[in-house]
Amino acid sequence: MDYSKADTLALHTKYDGDINQLTRQLTNPFSDPTLKARAIFRWLTDNIAYDCKYYNKYGYEGRDPKTYKCNDDDSVGCDLKREAWENSYMNHVLDEKKGVCQAYAMLFKRMCNLAGIDCEFVSGYTRTEDYEVGTAGELDHAWNAVRLNGVYYLVDATWAAGGASKDEDSGKLKKFTKHFDDYYWLTPPEEFARNHFPEEPKWVLIKNYTKDKFSLNPYYEPGVISDIKLLAPTSGIIRTKRGDTLKFKINYTAKVHRLQINTNAFRNPDIWYDNYITKHKYVKVLDTFAMKKQQYIKYKQNGDTYEFAYVVKDYSLDYLEVLFDYQRVMRFKVTYR
Numbered sequence: 001m002d003y004s005k006a007d008t009l010a011l012h013t014k015y016d017g018d019i020n021q022l023t024r025q026l027t028n029p030f031s032d033p034t035l036k037a038r039a040i041f042r043w044l045t046d047n048i049a050y051d052c053k054y055y056n057k058y059g060y061e062g063r064d065p066k067t068y069k070c071n072d073d074d075s076v077g078c079d080l081k082r083e084a085w086e087n088s089y090m091n092h093v094l095d096e097k098k099g100v101c102q103a104y105a106m107l108f109k110r111m112c113n114l115a116g117i118d119c120e121f122v123s124g125y126t127r128t129e130d131y132e133v134g135t136a137g138e139l140d141h142a143w144n145a146v147r148l149n150g151v152y153y154l155v156d157a158t159w160a161a162g163g164a165s166k167d168e169d170s171g172k173l174k175k176f177t178k179h180f181d182d183y184y185w186l187t188p189p190e191e192f193a194r195n196h197f198p199e200e201p202k203w204v205l206i207k208n209y210t211k212d213k214f215s216l217n218p219y220y221e222p223g224v225i226s227d228i229k230l231l232a233p234t235s236g237i238i239r240t241k242r243g244d245t246l247k248f249k250i251n252y253t254a255k256v257h258r259l260q261i262n263t264n265a266f267r268n269p270d271i272w273y274d275n276y277i278t279k280h281k282y283v284k285v286l287d288t289f290a291m292k293k294q295q296y297i298k299y300k301q302n303g304d305t306y307e308f309a310y311v312v313k314d315y316s317l318d319y320l321e322v323l324f325d326y327q328r329v330m331r332f333k334v335t336y337r
Contacts, residue, residue, distance in 0.1 A: 003042075006035045010042035015094055019107075020114060022094075027115040034148045037119075037155075038185070040111045044104055045161040045180055051098040052164050052173035059100065059140060086110075098176075104157040105142040118147035122154075124198035125211070130219045133236045133319075133333040136197055136211050143184075143196065145203050152205060153186040156196070160184040163222065183226035194220055219331040227253045228329055231305070237333045238320070246310045252324065253304050259297045260323040265316055268294050271326055294326075 013025050026043055027036035058065045068085040070078035090107055093099035099107075105121050112119035122145050127137040143156040160181045164173040189205035197214040198204055218236030220228065232249040240246060260268050269290040276282040299308035310320065315336055322330045 001032075001034060003035070003038050006030065006039040007042045010039045011046055013043060015047065017095075019090065019094060019111065023111045023114040026111075033115075033117050036115045037112055037117055037146055037148060040108060040115070041155060041157055041160070041185060042180075044107055044111075044157045046178070047097055048093065048104060048107070048157075048161065049098040049178065050158065050161065050164055050173075050176040051096075051100050051103075052176055054098075055100055055164075056172045101142045101158040104161070105144050108144050108146075108155070108157050112144075112146055120145045120152075120203065122198050122200070122203045124196060124200075124203070125214070126197075127195045127217065127219060128222075130319075130321075130331045133217070133219050133331060134215055136215050137195075139199060141196070145205070148186075152203075154189060154192045154196075154203075154205065155186060156184040156192075159222075181226075191225075193217075194225065221327070221329050224252075224254070224324075224327075224329045230330070233332075236331075237335060239335050239337050240312050240317075241337050242312055242314055244312045246312065246320075247307070248309070248322070249305060249307045250322070250330075251305050252329070254324075256299075256301070256306060256324045258294075258323075258325050259299045259306065259308060260295065260326070261297055261310055262321040262323060262328070264318045265314075266295070268323070268326075 009029060010026060013022070015022050022043075023040070026039040030036050030039065054065075057063065067089075068081040070081060086106060090103070090110060093103040093107065109119045109121045121142060123139070123142045125136040125139050126141040127133075129137070141158070143154065143158070145152045145154055147153075160183070162177050162179040162181075164176045166172070167174050193204055193206055193209060193214060194217050197211055201210070216235045216237055218230060229251040230249075231251055232247060238246060262268055269287070271287050271290045271294070272284045273287050274282040275285045297308050297310070299306050301307075312334075317334045320332045320334055321328050322332075
């Protein structure tokens with residue numbers, strides 16, 4: 001579908017303090033519900049920044065933000081309090097133009113509902129760290145399932161909006177950078193499930209796909225996940241023994257010139273270093289000494305498919321990372337038979 005008109009409208013629509021009016025402006029020009037939902041999605045990803053300060057205060061430190069309190073025997077009163085809090089929270093996010101994943105998902109659901117589109121708020125697990133292979137990751141994210149022309153599709157407005165840099169020492173988020181990623185709009189369930197798993201399993205939209213199966217996925221580098229598909233091995237956890245030859249087959253739509261493997265036993269040194277001009281300004285400089293220490297893996301290419309092998313030399317191997325042109329694309333966990 002051509003989304004250019006919906007995207008253009010979204011990128012030129014201003015919020016004037018009324019979510020109902022905003023939704024009408026974005027959706028009334030279109031009759032197709034997919035274009036209505038797209039305009040809402042594109043507006044959110046362009047106008048709402050990820051709130052790193054809020055995440056560091058609550059998500060990172062594990063504190064609970066102030067919301068609302070309910071009496072156990074007053075379900076009606078609780079519903080009213082929840083609705084009042086949600087309205088207040090969403091209005092605050094729209095006014096401040098920043099929020100966390102909960103905000104993106106709540107706003108997308110509310111605006112779709114206002115436009116007559118069925119949409120669900122989905123909470124669940126995500127795999128965002130390379131050491132999480134073999135686990136489901138953290139139950140700390142929210143996205144949406146939206147029903148368009150009778151079929152449910154998955155969207156993640158938060159991850160489509162951009163990304164945040166992280167302080168390597170503290171682990172806290174530093175700065176959000178807006179960068180639209182179309183991959184998280186109506187993502188096929190089989191691809192979405194590589195790094196998302198819903199708390200309510202029905203929203204995975206795949207038959208017989210469990211949290212245990214989700215845990216077996218390798219780690220995919222966020223910047224390349226839309227370009228890559230693992231064909232072999234079939235799991236992110238490789239069971240092996242010394243002397244085995246591990247065979248890999250990966251489909252990758254971008255061009256590859258150099259292929260490397262990093263492990264806990266050997267890592268290719270970084271080929272770039274930061275040359276600081278001032279305290280806060282620097283340029284990337286190629287490290288010619290590091291280039292001489294690089295080790296490369298031979299591979300066979302057939303179209304977009306790359307095949308290569310790796311021999312397990314001893315029992316010290318804990319993980320294995322695949323690099324294309326000096327950039328990591330995947331990570332596997334290694335166990336032994």
